[in-house]
Amino acid sequence: MIELGGKRLRPSLTLMSCDMFGGRIENALAPAMGLELFHNFTLLHDDIMDQAPIRRGKETVFKKWNTNSAILSGDTLFVMAYELVTKTTPALLPQVLELFNDTARKVCEGQQYDMDYEFRGDVSIDDYLLMIRLKTAVLISCSLKLGAIIAMAPAEEAGLIYDFGENLGLAFQLQDDYLDVFGEVDKFGKEIGNDIVTNKKTYLYLKAFELAGGEKLELLTRHYRDRSLPAPEKVATITGIYRELGIDVLTRSLIDEYFARALDIMGRINIPEERKQLLLELAAQMVNRES
Amino acid sequence: MIELGGKRLRPSLTLMSCDMFGGRIENALAPAMGLELFHNFTLLHDDIMDQAPIRRGKETVFKKWNTNSAILSGDTLFVMAYELVTKTTPALLPQVLELFNDTARKVCEGQQYDMDYEFRGDVSIDDYLLMIRLKTAVLISCSLKLGAIIAMAPAEEAGLIYDFGENLGLAFQLQDDYLDVFGEVDKFGKEIGNDIVTNKKTYLYLKAFELAGGEKLELLTRHYRDRSLPAPEKVATITGIYRELGIDVLTRSLIDEYFARALDIMGRINIPEERKQLLLELAAQMVNRES
Numbered sequence: 001m002i003e004l005g006g007k008r009l010r011p012s013l014t015l016m017s018c019d020m021f022g023g024r025i026e027n028a029l030a031p032a033m034g035l036e037l038f039h040n041f042t043l044l045h046d047d048i049m050d051q052a053p054i055r056r057g058k059e060t061v062f063k064k065w066n067t068n069s070a071i072l073s074g075d076t077l078f079v080m081a082y083e084l085v086t087k088t089t090p091a092l093l094p095q096v097l098e099l100f101n102d103t104a105r106k107v108c109e110g111q112q113y114d115m116d117y118e119f120r121g122d123v124s125i126d127d128y129l130l131m132i133r134l135k136t137a138v139l140i141s142c143s144l145k146l147g148a149i150i151a152m153a154p155a156e157e158a159g160l161i162y163d164f165g166e167n168l169g170l171a172f173q174l175q176d177d178y179l180d181v182f183g184e185v186d187k188f189g190k191e192i193g194n195d196i197v198t199n200k201k202t203y204l205y206l207k208a209f210e211l212a213g214g215e216k217l218e219l220l221t222r223h224y225r226d227r228s229l230p231a232p233e234k235v236a237t238i239t240g241i242y243r244e245l246g247i248d249v250l251t252r253s254l255i256d257e258y259f260a261r262a263l264d265i266m267g268r269i270n271i272p273e274e275r276k277q278l279l280l281e282l283a284a285q286m287v288n289r290e291s
Numbered sequence: 292m293i294e295l296g297g298k299r300l301r302p303s304l305t306l307m308s309c310d311m312f313g314g315r316i317e318n319a320l321a322p323a324m325g326l327e328l329f330h331n332f333t334l335l336h337d338d339i340m341d342q343a344p345i346r347r348g349k350e351t352v353f354k355k356w357n358t359n360s361a362i363l364s365g366d367t368l369f370v371m372a373y374e375l376v377t378k379t380t381p382a383l384l385p386q387v388l389e390l391f392n393d394t395a396r397k398v399c400e401g402q403q404y405d406m407d408y409e410f411r412g413d414v415s416i417d418d419y420l421l422m423i424r425l426k427t428a429v430l431i432s433c434s435l436k437l438g439a440i441i442a443m444a445p446a447e448e449a450g451l452i453y454d455f456g457e458n459l460g461l462a463f464q465l466q467d468d469y470l471d472v473f474g475e476v477d478k479f480g481k482e483i484g485n486d487i488v489t490n491k492k493t494y495l496y497l498k499a500f501e502l503a504g505g506e507k508l509e510l511l512t513r514h515y516r517d518r519s520l521p522a523p524e525k526v527a528t529i530t531g532i533y534r535e536l537g538i539d540v541l542t543r544s545l546i547d548e549y550f551a552r553a554l555d556i557m558g559r560i561n562i563p564e565e566r567k568q569l570l571l572e573l574a575a576q577m578v579n580r581e582s
Contacts, residue, residue, distance in 0.1 A: 045362055045363070045366060048359075048362060049359040049362060049363065068339075068340040068406055069403075069406075071336055071339060071340060071362060072336070072340065072399055072402055072403055072406075074366075075336060075365075075366075075369070075399050076396060076399040076400070078366070078369060079392060079395040079396045079399060080396070082373060082388075082392055082395075083392045083396075086388050086392075090381070090382075090384065090385050091381075093381065093384040093385065093388070094381050094384065097373070097377050097384070101370060101373055101374045101377070104370040104373075105367060105370045105371070105374075108363055108366050108367040108370060109367075111363055112360075112363055115359055115360075115363075
């Protein structure tokens with residue numbers, strides 16, 4: 001699982017946040033690794049639940065070995081995540097545990113919502129935003145706040161970096177959804193339109209159904225219901241309707257809105273701007289990425 | 292999962308150990324509950340891995356709902372276990388975490404061995420004892436040591452109660468294996484001979500193959516290999532061979548041996564005998580139980 005690679009975004013955020021708050025990044029190394037293991041644990045179990053055969057161009061764990069090994073090595077990875085996350089000064093343990101326990105629980109809740117939504121016909125945009133907040137954004141927040149705690153930042157500033165992370169995380173996930181439809185296949189590195197093929201109720205899907213009327217609504221409904229439709233045709237038609245409805249522009253503007261909120265919160269953290277630069281550059285990459 | 296009931300053995304051990312070492316059992320309540328949740332988390336995931344339809348006379352979680360809900364509610368239960376186990380004085384957190392992380396990892400390892408053994412032809416009695424030590428005994432040890440830590444017992448005595456628990460845990464699991472073959476159905480509360488039907492490589496199975504020769508070995512091998520054999524016939528024949536080989540007596544004597552070791556270790560804990568009474572009574576029940 002670990003050898004599949006990945007951007008190592010979450011540990012990077014922890015180290016950068018620790019550094020920004022004037023902490024020693026050496027002290028954040030083990031906890032940062034713990035968050036990466038936790039993230040991989042969730043992917044490992046998610047792949048079983050989604051029956052996903054491929055991740056990062058390679059076979060998923062349950063496919064390569066079997067479901068039982070995937071469940072159990074996920075559980076073990078979770079233990080190892082706790083071992084590493086709690087490798088910190090004893091005085092910081094209560095804060096670290098409160099943050100990590102809360103995050104872990106929310107990520108599980110988010111995954112449950114994600115699965116539930118597949119079978120629910122009444123998912124609203126607010127429901128969707130709640131789900132990605134829990135499933136994705138809180139771990140971004142947690143990564144940043146963990147760095148702040150290890151740097152012994154004041155509680156108020158640790159709270160601000162958490163809120164920064166939550167807005168950044170929402171923008172990050174929306175960017176993922178955007179790229180899945182409007183990305184360029186050469187840059188994205190995976191197939192375009194997978195969310196459309198699987199009828200995933202993303203912000204784009206929900207907004208399109210909210211805005212579409214008449215013929216467009218009828219076209220959307222028909223294309224999402226028809227299971228015999230070849231995937232390329234379904235993707236092309238629905239992407240076309242999305243463009244006509246302005247879903248691309250609306251999604252980008254929602255991403256910009258969350259990112260602006262994040263920047264606003266960052267502005268309230270009382271640290272010289274130049275110390276924030278590295279983290280802000282990474283954050284900008286997260287919401288402007290093409291892959 | 293929690294409403295299925297159970298003996299609540301592990302939290303009882305934590306509370307009794309805390310009390311024995313002169314601690315306030317109120318301080319041990321949350322961590323003790325955490326261990327019970329952890330135990331239930333492992334059962335929940337084990338039931339998926341074993342495809343077990345029934346536990347304690349009721350449908351298992353994955354059967355009643357589905358595998359995905361069972362994986363995810365197991366993960367969440369694991370988070371809740373950490374939340375409760377770490378509800379203790381900050382000064383004790385490093386010790387508590389070291390103990391619990393180590394235990395959780397070993398229990399996962401034990402489960403992996405248990406699954407591996409099913410497909411291995413070269414499992415030895417030592418392999419089996421290692422597996423039940425990891426899968427079952429260390430959680431008994433952990434329960435007892437957690438009580439000792441919360442009672443702020445000296446490190447040496449906390450180590451002794453851990454070792455007491457490990458021997459007790461081995462005796463406890465061997466008693467389980469014994470009852471599965473030689474128990475009385477009315478008292479045992481579940482079907483007799485399940486380990487035989489499923490070809491489980493318990494101490495009884497491994498010892499029988501070690502001791503059997505000639506006709507008995509041939510009979511054993513044939514009955515274990517023949518998948519078309521009706522379960523009652525298989526159980527009756529193999530139980531008969533076990534008795535002829537003295538497996539019942541040998542198993543009881545191994546249980547007695549581990550229990551005697553446990554008692555010997557308890558004797559080295561410098562606490563008045565009357566304070567040990569309650570815990571010793573429970574321990575005796577664990578290895579002499581009929582259900």
